[in-house]
Amino acid sequence: MVEEELGWEVAGWKIAAMKEPLQRQLRTDSPIYGRVFASGIVESPGNVEHARQCSPIPEVEYQARLGADLPPRGKPYTTEEVTEAIVSLHPGIELAECRFVHDAAFPPLTAVLADGAGSGTIVYGPAIADWQRRDIAGQEVFLTCNGTLRRKGTAREFLDHPMVPVTWLANELSRTGIGMKAGQMISTGTLTGMLRPKPGETFVADFGPFGTVEARYL
Structure with missing residues (x-):
């Protein structure tokens, strides 16, 4: 409904709360997702105005770009099929937002979902060469401010x-009759938890041999 009301192009997706600790924070018992609009996907370095952000949250995340459609179908997608559909994997930072007024805890789940699971801006770096054969899962990443x-x-x-x-999302969007399209970028979930930025702060996500990404709150 929010997508229809805004009339903006959906150019990607974000995933949150893959595991229990973050699910507790977001008051859910499963992963959640949201749409990312075209104006919110930018190459590093990315800049946003802090004063125009609603409860901003910078998170280090891998960004996966689809090279093939993953349309709705009756049979579940396998991880192998989804991996084959990914044309590139990138280091990135998601500049998430929570647009509902809230206290120390996040708002109710219905509000979080209506807010696109806190969808904001994706800042991505160059594609990781030969990523399928590298230790993506084990690479330690660092977020500096x-x-x-x-x-x-x-x-x-x-x-x-x-x-x-990404496989979970492909099957969730298949089940709901939405699907994913080639060219869309998927922010795969935080590797560094959540924190609150201040105006004038520059965040750098260091993925070691996979590169760095920079985002500034002006």
Whole structure:
């Protein structure tokens, strides 16, 4: 309904709460997803105005771009099929937002879902070469703020592997008759948890040999 009301192009998807700790924070018992609109997908370095953000949350995430459609169908998609459909995998930062007024806890799940699961802006870096044969799950990533380390984590810890949430999303969107289209970007879920930024802060996500991504709150 929000997509129809806005009339904006859906250019990607975001996934959140793949595992229990984040599910508890978001008051859900399963992963959730939201639409990402074309204006919210930018190459690194990305800039946003802090004053125009609603409860902003920077999160380090792998970004997967589809090279083939994954339409609705009766048979579930396998991880192998979904991996084959991914044309590139990128280091990234999702600049999530929560647009509902709330206290220390997040708003009720219905509000989170209406808000696109906190969908905001995706900032992505260059494609990771030969990513299918590299240790994506085990690579430790670091999030620094103005040069100070704030968070670190791995896909193995938070997601098992980025293709696990993408496969879940492919099957969820198949079940609901929506599907995914070639060219869409999927933000696969946070590797560093959630934190609140301040104006003037620059965040850098360091994926080691996979590259870095930068986002600034002006």
